[in-house]
Structure formats: structure tokens, C-alpha cells
Amino acid sequence: MEALPDEVLTEILGRLWKKPSCRCKCVSKRWRDLISGSGGDKPKVPNSGCLIQKENISPTDEVYDASNFSLRFFRFDEKGKMTAEESLDLNKWVFPSMLGTCDGLLFYCLKTGKKVQFWVSDPVTKGIRSSPSVFPISDQVADRLRLGVGFRNRSLEIKKGKNRAAVAVFDFETGEWSRRRRPVFR
């Protein structure tokens, strides 16, 4: 293992799912540095990829083949024409949870530690939209984060804070976060 060049080990660690990848940080300093970076260096292992990345599903991985938990998603363009079909094989420890429905759309969320990713699917057209990337959330927020959906131009609302006075809104159309000052519950 010591003889294994960094680039090969990086490739291996990069193909792991998020959870095993985090566990691997404990293995040794070399592994940790590759996964989370050392000093000011950026991590060598791609960080976002481990959660959901199609090419990470390995053909020889019996464990995940056997669990056979996958979601099929379809992408549609504006005219309703199917442009792509995507199947997501999910780490069996990280199920997406259903957030709720709004305006006939179904909202799913995958919250993994300090990362959140969203999907919205339209059961009528079977179209799906996913958030552009995995959102990192800070330590303090991670525990208290409450997720919900609301009707605001088909946006996804993120409510946080004890009294829910602070509301951060994630707009699905633009993929941007914004803050609402007005308390929702009085």
C-alpha cells in the first residue's frame, strides 16, 4: 500500500461514497491529506463527487449492485422532450428524503452531514431538476437546519433558526440563496 502512488490512491478515494470517504480520513495522515487537503493545499480527492456521481458506480461493486437501490430520473427540455435519462444509484446509507409537495411538484432532499442537495420532480411530465451542486452548510446550521418547501415561484424554502425568524430561501430556478428578513411565524 505504501508503494501505491498518490494518483492511484486519489483515484480510489475519489470513487468512494461520501460516508466511507469520511471514515477513510481516519486511516492515516496520507489518506487524510489526500481527502481533506493538507496545510493550505486543496484536497486532491474531488470533494463533491463522492455523494452522487454517476461515473463512480463501479461495475465490480457487488455491495451496491446487491442493494439495488436506484432512482431513475428523466430530464426534459422546455418543450417537454426528453433529453436525458439518468439513474442514480444511491449509497444505501444515504437515502433522499421527501421534503414535501408544492404546486404539484415533489421535493426531495439529500442531507449528508454538512452537505445538502435537492431534487424537484414533476410527476406529470416525469421531469426532474436537481440543484446545481451540493451545498455546503456550516457546522452550527447543520444540526438546526429545517427544510421545507414553499410556493414562491416554485422555489424551495430553507427555514433555519430556533424561532424560524431567519429564513434563507433557495431559489430553484436561479440556484441562488437569498434571505428574508420578515419573520414568518409571529
Place this chain on the structure above:
Amino acid sequence: MSESTEKKMVRLRSSDGEVFEVEESVAKVAKTLQDMLEEDCADAVIPITCVRAPILTKVIDYCKDQVMISSSSSTTNNPNERTEQERKAWGQKFMEGVDSSTLCELLVASNFLNIEGLLNLGVDKMVSMIQGKYPQEIRDMFNVVNDFTPEEEEEIRNQNAWAFERDPYYKKRSSSK
């Protein structure tokens, strides 16, 4: 490929001195060897200093198979052509029974010789071996030295506590093996 042309042979020497004679087409599966052969040093025995004989045997097996597939792919009715599924099954079979130390050596060899397909197979196998394991199990399996102090390890563990939460599936799967 006509039978009349004599097949050019290449000799490879493993780190422990064993010499293997293979067809040039087989050796050329390895990009590193292909580059060397194109620079025309085919007469000499090519030393492969970081690869032991049993590993080299395995590597050559892989290369031979690749040649068999590609040489027959030009014919119309191809008995050797594989579907995606067969390819996966073959890869799985090829990697079956490979233990962790052999796997490491195989990865080093395929990286050195620049054989992308074999490297991929190895990486996938490695990933499947690591996937469900805890750090100590991984260390034991691959002989990795734990260079953390217990405090340091505890700290990282705490930072990534969610990754160590008990998985309902973990126990079930490990006991079934």
C-alpha cells in the same frame, strides 16, 4: 492478421529475474512498453523493475485477453466480442480471489506500465473492498500504519461523527460474509 508473418516476440524481465516472452502485440497493450518498442529497443530484455513474477503473469494474462478481443473485433461474426455485461462479468472473474497485497502490487504494476483497463479494474476492486469498512479494518487489510496519535484520531472521528454512526445495513452485510 495473416499466419505467414512471423510474430515478433518481446522479452520482459520481472524484478525477481524471471524472463517472460510475449508477442509484441500483447506487450503493446501496456502503453509504457508500446512507447519503448516504438523507440526500438525490442531486442534487449525489458526490465520491469517494480513488478514481481506472479504479478507480471497476471498482467500478461490481462494483456493477452485484450489482444484476443481486439484482434477478432474486425471480423463480421465475432465469437469473442463481449457485451457490456459479459465484460463486467469477465472483469469480476479476473479480479476474483485477488487478495489485498496482490491487488496493491497489481495497481502499482498497471500504473507503471500504463494499462488503463487493468488499472480501472483494480481501482474498482479496491473501492469495493474499502466501501463498507471501518478505519482499523482498512489498516489491517492493506497494512497501513496508523500515524495519528490517539487524540488526533479521536478529533477526526468527532469531526466526522456522522460517518461512524451505526448503519443498520452494516452489521447485516458483514455477518453475511
